Amino acid sequence: MRIATIKDVARRAQVSLKTVSRVVNDEPSVRQETRARVLKAIEELRYRPNASARSLRGATAHTIALVYDNPNPHYIISVQHGVLAICGEAGFGLQIHPCNSKSPTLADDLTALAQRWRLAGLVLAPPMSENTELLRALTANAIPLVRIISAASDPGDGYPCVYVDDRDAAYAITEHLAQLGHTRIGFLWGGKQHRSSPERFKGYEDALRDYGIGIDKKLIVAGDYSFDDGFRGARRLFRLKDRPSAIFGSNDEIAAGVLAAARAAGMNVPYDLSIAGFEDSPISRQSWPALTTARQDTEAIANHAARLLIAQIRGNADAVGNEGFRPELVVRGSTAPPRPRN
Amino acid sequence: MRIATIKDVARRAQVSLKTVSRVVNDEPSVRQETRARVLKAIEELRYRPNASARSLRGATAHTIALVYDNPNPHYIISVQHGVLAICGEAGFGLQIHPCNSKSPTLADDLTALAQRWRLAGLVLAPPMSENTELLRALTANAIPLVRIISAASDPGDGYPCVYVDDRDAAYAITEHLAQLGHTRIGFLWGGKQHRSSPERFKGYEDALRDYGIGIDKKLIVAGDYSFDDGFRGARRLFRLKDRPSAIFGSNDEIAAGVLAAARAAGMNVPYDLSIAGFEDSPISRQSWPALTTARQDTEAIANHAARLLIAQIRGNADAVGNEGFRPELVVRGSTAPPRPRN
DNA sequence: TACAGAAATGACAACGTTGTCAACAGGAGT
DNA sequence: ACTCCTGTTGACAACGTTGTCATTTCTGTA
Numbered sequence: 001m002r003i004a005t006i007k008d009v010a011r012r013a014q015v016s017l018k019t020v021s022r023v024v025n026d027e028p029s030v031r032q033e034t035r036a037r038v039l040k041a042i043e044e045l046r047y048r049p050n051a052s053a054r055s056l057r058g059a060t061a062h063t064i065a066l067v068y069d070n071p072n073p074h075y076i077i078s079v080q081h082g083v084l085a086i087c088g089e090a091g092f093g094l095q096i097h098p099c100n101s102k103s104p105t106l107a108d109d110l111t112a113l114a115q116r117w118r119l120a121g122l123v124l125a126p127p128m129s130e131n132t133e134l135l136r137a138l139t140a141n142a143i144p145l146v147r148i149i150s151a152a153s154d155p156g157d158g159y160p161c162v163y164v165d166d167r168d169a170a171y172a173i174t175e176h177l178a179q180l181g182h183t184r185i186g187f188l189w190g191g192k193q194h195r196s197s198p199e200r201f202k203g204y205e206d207a208l209r210d211y212g213i214g215i216d217k218k219l220i221v222a223g224d225y226s227f228d229d230g231f232r233g234a235r236r237l238f239r240l241k242d243r244p245s246a247i248f249g250s251n252d253e254i255a256a257g258v259l260a261a262a263r264a265a266g267m268n269v270p271y272d273l274s275i276a277g278f279e280d281s282p283i284s285r286q287s288w289p290a291l292t293t294a295r296q297d298t299e300a301i302a303n304h305a306a307r308l309l310i311a312q313i314r315g316n317a318d319a320v321g322n323e324g325f326r327p328e329l330v331v332r333g334s335t336a337p338p339r340p341r342n
Numbered sequence: 343m344r345i346a347t348i349k350d351v352a353r354r355a356q357v358s359l360k361t362v363s364r365v366v367n368d369e370p371s372v373r374q375e376t377r378a379r380v381l382k383a384i385e386e387l388r389y390r391p392n393a394s395a396r397s398l399r400g401a402t403a404h405t406i407a408l409v410y411d412n413p414n415p416h417y418i419i420s421v422q423h424g425v426l427a428i429c430g431e432a433g434f435g436l437q438i439h440p441c442n443s444k445s446p447t448l449a450d451d452l453t454a455l456a457q458r459w460r461l462a463g464l465v466l467a468p469p470m471s472e473n474t475e476l477l478r479a480l481t482a483n484a485i486p487l488v489r490i491i492s493a494a495s496d497p498g499d500g501y502p503c504v505y506v507d508d509r510d511a512a513y514a515i516t517e518h519l520a521q522l523g524h525t526r527i528g529f530l531w532g533g534k535q536h537r538s539s540p541e542r543f544k545g546y547e548d549a550l551r552d553y554g555i556g557i558d559k560k561l562i563v564a565g566d567y568s569f570d571d572g573f574r575g576a577r578r579l580f581r582l583k584d585r586p587s588a589i590f591g592s593n594d595e596i597a598a599g600v601l602a603a604a605r606a607a608g609m610n611v612p613y614d615l616s617i618a619g620f621e622d623s624p625i626s627r628q629s630w631p632a633l634t635t636a637r638q639d640t641e642a643i644a645n646h647a648a649r650l651l652i653a654q655i656r657g658n659a660d661a662v663g664n665e666g667f668r669p670e671l672v673v674r675g676s677t678a679p680p681r682p683r684n
Numbered sequence: 685t686a687c688a689g690a691a692a693t694g695a696c697a698a699c700g701t702t703g704t705c706a707a708c709a710g711g712a713g714t
Numbered sequence: 715a716c717t718c719c720t721g722t723t724g725a726c727a728a729c730g731t732t733g734t735c736a737t738t739t740c741t742g743t744a
Contacts, residue, residue, distance in 0.1 A: 003457050005699090005700055005701090006700065006701065006702095007700075015723080015724085016723065016724045016725075017700090017701080017702090017724085017725090018702075018703090018723075018724060018725085019722085019723065019724075021701070021702055021703095022702095022722095022723090024701095025702085028721090029720095029721060029722055029723085030722075030723085031721085031722065031723090034722080034723085048454055048457040048458045049458065049700085049701075050398070050458075050460060050699090050700050050701070051403075051458055051459045051460065052394045052395075052397040052398040052403055052459075052460050052699085052700080052701090053394075053398050053699075053700035053701040053702090053729090054700080054701060054702080055394040055701095055729095056392070056394040056395050056398050056699090056700080056701075056728095056729050056730065056731085057700080057701045057702050057703085057728075057729050058701090058702080058729085059729095061393075061394055073415035073416045073418070073419040073624075074415045074416075076415070076419060077415040077418060077419065080438065080440075081440065084438070084440065093437055093459060094437065094438065095435055095436065095437065096422065096426070096436065096438055098422075098423065098426065112390055115345050115388075115390040116390045116391065116392075116393055117393045117394075117435060118392060118393065118394050227624070227627070227628045253628070256628050257628070259630065260628065260629070260630035263630040264630060282415075282569070282625075283624075283625065283628060285569070286569045286595070286598050286599070286602065286625060287602070288601065288602040288605040288606060347729090347730055347731090348730065348731065348732095349730075357693075357694085358693065358694040358695075359694085359695090359730090359731080359732090360693070360694060360695085360696095360732075360733090361692085361693060361694075363731070363732060363733095364692095364693090364732095366731095367732085370691090371691060371692055371693080372692070372693085373691085373692065373693090376692080376693085391730085391731075392729090392730050392731070394729085394730080394731090395699090395729070395730035395731040395732090396730080396731055396732080397699095397731095398698095398699050398700065398701085398729090398730080398731075399698075399699050399730080399731045399732050399733085400699085400731090400732075401699095
């Protein structure tokens with residue numbers, strides 16, 4: 001059972017190839033009657049335009065790639081689905097491309113990828129989206145792109161982006177802890193190669209300052225966005241003479257690690273220790289108690305990124321602009337006022 | 343900066359198009375010297391074969407799709423990465439295609455997808471892989487496919503597959519609980535549309551029978567593969583007069599839900615209640631205590647599925663056969679002997 | 685030295701689509 | 715009746731690659 005081509009449709013509808021093409025692409029200048037005849041033939045033959053032929057004819061394929069290097073499955077799946085939803089609407093295909101953000105050949109690899117598949121553009125997730133050198137290389141090769149980045153405002157550097165105000169949300173979380181009465185608030189850093197890490201730290205710092213709480217470097221621990229680092233970091237904080245009464249983990253995985261460490265140390269969360277995370281990933285809801293965190297609507301963010309990219313590809317970039325998102329504080333059971341000091 | 347085509351390379355290397363094509367595709371019958379000249383030109387021009395043109399010329403694109411409808415991000419990411427690794431080696435592209443397994447137009451949608459993009463084949467993850475009607479429809483349209491399914495042995499129904507022996511692993515888990523001395527073991531079902539659910543239940547049943555433990559229907563609760571169902575199911579079991587001393591959740595999410603419910607009820611896991619999950623997903627390691635579970639090497643499974651599909655596409659299906667995987671018991675802190683009855 | 689056979693190379697068509705341009709019909713305006 | 719326009723349609727080339735087949739060049743042997 002051969003797949004029908006435009007030729008078969010044309011023959012069946014008694015029109016030329018071009019007319020079928022016009023109908024398929026909703027071009028004007030086709031009589032109502034002719035259009036109907038063609039549509040009927042398309043239906044009968046189950047004709048589907050061949051994407052390869054289309055992209056060969058045009059400048060690029062109707063396919064974009066999503067590029068990421070992120071260990072958090074929930075985040076990635078959300079981004080994928082957000083981008084896919086828009087691709088579906090726009091008739092674009094999606095290639096996913098996990099990669100190593102530290103690879104020295106990254107720019108070359110991505111350029112090769114884009115050229116090989118004639119990709120129409122790239123969506124860059126963090127931390128790739130924050131690699132200026134990479135952005136330059138891709139732009140030099142005329143590869144359209146859009147970034148998902150962590151920033152308080154539009155960086156206005158010419159590269160299209162969707163920006164997420166991590167600082168603001170981290171401020172809200174720290175503020176929440178301060179308002180509960182905590183003054184010894186630990187902070188566990190995320191991975192240094194993500195711009196979100198310093199942003200979140202900045203929110204923490206700013207809130208402490210605004211609430212008149214001094215910054216104690218001993219309460220601040222480096223790490224990566226991982227459960228294990230949360231566990232280890234928490235243990236380190238527990239060993240301090242003047243322990244924190246609350247710990248803010250830079251993401252939910254870290255916070256879950258803190259929770260596990262607290263449990264292992266026989267603490268009762270939230271009464272002995274308040275814990276907050278970031279991201280509202282499933283783990284924050286599936287812990288006990290559930291974690292106070294910041295909800296970021298990753299799918300909406302990805303939606304916008306995809307729309308931005310596709311608008312750019314289609315040349316109507318003015319229709320869709322850069323946009324900011326602001327994660328929102330979600331208070332759950334893992335935070336409470338500190339125990340009165342004895 | 344136009345992207346170089348085979349024509350540019352041919353001109354630069356002073357050979358015909360066809361010779362370049364031969365070099366690119368590693369065909370024989372090219373003199374060493376000529377080959378070197380062509381390779382040099384390719385290098386200099388940064389030539390990359392145009393995938394669209396290739397697939398237009400050939401019968402199909404060098405792209406396969408991964409089709410799934412599964413709420414578990416960790417599982418999906420693992421499958422994606424497993425498939426991608428093989429695609430990379432083989433020079434294939436991957437399209438991901440999440441979809442609704444209950445959609446009545448699923449078969450049509452997938453056929454349309456495959457034809458539109460000239461896909462070379464499909465990898466079907468559960469539960470799509472267990473929909474016989476779908477398999478028939480795809481096969482009728484000559485779309486190569488491979489399934490990842492839950493089965494104790496090769497079903498030998500003609501559709502290529504990678505099968506995972508969930509029954510055996512569930513048996514091992516139940517056996518582990520029985521050997522610890524548990525006789526009241528609760529079971530929380532996974533989603534009915536997944537074949538793995540009855541398989542896992544069968545393992546539970548078989549083990550109980552072999553260890554002379556009667557089956558108590560009150561200890562068996564229906565549900566889906568979700569944290570919330572685990573939570574609810576556990577609460578139902580806690581209300582029984584003769585409570586279980588151990589609960590086997592059909593996957594780690596369910597088990598994590600049980601853990602949360604136990605914590606909410608003030609129980610001390612594992613001493614008041616043993617909990618076992620299935621899958622070895624991150625949540626099983628990131629709980630406290632960590633969950634006893636069954637480890638399935640999803641990436642290896644996906645690797646094999648992709649290899650199987652690509653072998654089939656290339657017509658050397660004999661080189662790679664169906665294969666079975668057997669998840670392996672992982673004992674962690676969430677299981678212990680029951681408290682002596684008082 | 686000539687010649688068969690093998691090896692290397694090239695010319696050309698074809699894959700399915702769409703952009704360009706020409707052709708044609710029918711109606712409005714002179 | 716004639717021109718001019720507008721709306722509809724079709725012929726043809728081109729996109730970049732590879733399969734087919736013909737041609738050229740080389741190799742070893744008679």
